[in-house]
Amino acid sequence: HDAIWDWNLVNDEVWWNEGFFTMFGYDKNSPIPDLYQWTQKIHPDDREKVIGRLKTVRKNTIYFWEDEFRYEISHDNYGTVLDRAYVIRDIKGQPIRVIGAIVDITERKKTEQQIAYSEQRYRQIVETAQEGIWVIDERNNITFVNKKMCEIIEFEPAEMIGKQIHSFMDEEANKNAEEDIKRRRQGISETLDSVFITRSGKAVSTSVSTNPIFDDAGTYKGALGMVTDITKRKLDEAQIKKSEADLDLKNTELKRKNTELEQFAYVASHDLQEPLRTTSSFVKLLQQQYKGKLDDKADKYLHFVIESSDRMKVLINDLLDYSRIGTKRELKKVDCAKVLQDVTADLHKAITDAGALIISDQLPVINGYATEIKQLFQNLTINAIKFRKKNTVLTLNISAKIEGGHWLFSFADNGIGIDKAHNERIFIIFQRLHTRAEYQGSGIGLSHCRKIVELHHGKIWVESTPGEGSTFYFTIPAHLSTDNI
Numbered sequence: 438h439d440a441i442w443d444w445n446l447v448n449d450e451v452w453w454n455e456g457f458f459t460m461f462g463y464d465k466n467s468p469i470p471d472l473y474q475w476t477q478k479i480h481p482d483d484r485e486k487v488i489g490r491l492k493t494v495r496k497n498t499i500y501f502w503e504d505e506f507r508y509e510i511s512h513d514n515y516g517t518v519l520d521r522a523y524v525i526r527d528i529k530g531q532p533i534r535v536i537g538a539i540v541d542i543t544e545r546k547k548t549e550q551q552i553a554y555s556e557q558r559y560r561q562i563v564e565t566a567q568e569g570i571w572v573i574d575e576r577n578n579i580t581f582v583n584k585k586m587c588e589i590i591e592f593e594p595a596e597m598i599g600k601q602i603h604s605f606m607d608e609e610a611n612k613n614a615e616e617d618i619k620r621r622r623q624g625i626s627e628t629l630d631s632v633f634i635t636r637s638g639k640a641v642s643t644s645v646s647t648n649p650i651f652d653d654a655g656t657y658k659g660a661l662g663m664v665t666d667i668t669k670r671k672l673d674e675a676q677i678k679k680s681e682a683d684l685d686l687k688n689t690e691l692k693r694k695n696t697e698l699e700q701f702a703y704v705a706s707h708d709l710q711e712p713l714r715t716t717s718s719f720v721k722l723l724q725q726q727y728k729g730k731l732d733d734k735a736d737k738y739l740h741f742v743i744e745s746s747d748r749m750k751v752l753i754n755d756l757l758d759y760s761r762i763g764t765k766r767e768l769k770k771v772d773c774a775k776v777l778q779d780v781t782a783d784l785h786k787a788i789t790d791a792g793a794l795i796i797s798d799q800l801p802v803i804n805g806y807a808t809e810i811k812q813l814f815q816n817l818t819i820n821a822i823k824f825r826k827k828n829t830v831l832t833l834n835i836s837a838k839i840e841g842g843h844w845l846f847s848f849a850d851n852g853i854g855i856d857k858a859h860n861e862r863i864f865i866i867f868q869r870l871h872t873r874a875e876y877q878g879s880g881i882g883l884s885h886c887r888k889i890v891e892l893h894h895g896k897i898w899v900e901s902t903p904g905e906g907s908t909f910y911f912t913i914p915a916h917l918s919t920d921n922i
């Protein structure tokens with residue numbers, strides 16, 4: 438299929454074979470085109486080169502040339518050919534004839550361009566990769582490194598090419614080098630943590646994924662490695678481990694302190710009961726047996742002592758109750774509707790005295806500590822009754838809905854409300870906002886509630902508008918309310 442041409446320099450005649458006509462799109466039966474006509478088919482950028490050859494052939498001393506040029510197949514569509522020419526000379530060395538063969542290399546060119554394009558694309562990917570990349574040959578010598586790899590270990594490509602990859606790694610990696618290569622030759626791909634040493638002697642922890650390369654015949658040709666700098670990850674891991682250990686330590690310490698505190702509260706309140714009982718009964722005896730025998734002042738003082746010791750008894754009992762919460766932990770199915778029924782029955786008198794209206798939605802069955810849940814419901818109900826508005830019918834709405842893996846309970850009243858400034862304070866033990874003359878109580882009810890809710894891994898808070906009412910919310914994780922006990 439090649440185009441063959443034979444140019445007689447003596448009579449300036451040119452002979453073309455059939456392949457020429459086909460290649461350049463001439464009709465087989467048309468007259469032989471002259472040289473000028475033919476050169477018009479050559480791409481304008483290549484035309485001068487070809488014409489130059491032809492013009493100077495008589496003056497030159499060359500015997501052979503090889504030119505690549507493009508020719509027009511159709512409008513704006515060019516093919517590429519390779520033209521090889523031999524100059525034949527007479528005995529005096531004068532050129533008398535040139536014989537040429539033109540091979541169409543359009544397809545080859547296209548493929549070459551595609552390869553060049555795809556190579557360029559891959560090179561771009563490799564160079565912009567966030568991983569270091571190296572390629573080694575079968576003798577473990579580096580044949581390629583990308584930009585990132587050079588950045589990681591602070592060497593220039595020229596300093597690395599031809600060197601052993603292991604010479605840029607730490608001793609440990611060097612020790613394993615031979616085994617590594619053996620595995621590569623066996624076709625094993627793997628990811629290993631390795632340490633590279635930078636130009637400035639810094640150790641860089643990396644994760645290296647290595648893949649062996651084989652040719653078509655299955656011969657080992659080397660390997661390709663992808664290197665991720667994990668120094669930061671390693672540091673983070675170490676940091677996290679340390680923080681976890683610190684946290685564990687603090688947790689244990691906290692648990693110990695908490696137990697200590699609970700024990701202290703228990704022991705103190707328990708042991709204080711006895712001397713208080715003695716003091717109070719003797720003061721009462723004193724009051725009974727010496728009434729009128731002492732002066733008025735003494736009677737008044739005795740009255741104050743009795744009143745205070747009674748109050749102290751209440752406080753100590755409250756404290757004892759508080760420290761007992763959750764000590765006999767037994768998770769049970771607790772039907773909150775039933776709990777509310779019991780609470781309203783227990784508080785029947787207070788509710789009817791207050792003329793309160795207690796309304797509840799359907800309440801769930803949860804898994805919890807029955808006694809404590811009842812106490813929680815009771816404290817919140819008592820408070821609603823206690824802190825109701827005068828001249829207004831108290832309504833207490835109790836409801837529960839599932840939200841984000843928790844049961845969200847709410848106790849909404851239309852009572853006196855709480856100033857926002859005290860939203861946190863009221864949950865602290867013995868903190869109250871009123872005097873005993875205004876409202877009875879020791880300020881322990883809500884701290885009980887918080888302890889109970891926290892025992893169930895929930896949270897408790899209040900939202901309130903003074904003069905309009907308060908809503909106490911608490912959550913109980915829903916997983917406590919499944920059948921998994």
Ligand code: ADP
Nearest residue numbers: 820821824854863869870878879880881882883
């Ligand atoms: P106590 O009821 O003995 O005072 P609590 O711990 O139960 O103690 O409550 C602390 C304070 O929170 C109360 O003194 C009261 O001021 C406020 N409080 C609690 N419940 C309500 C409520 N439903 N409406 C208004 N104020 C409340």
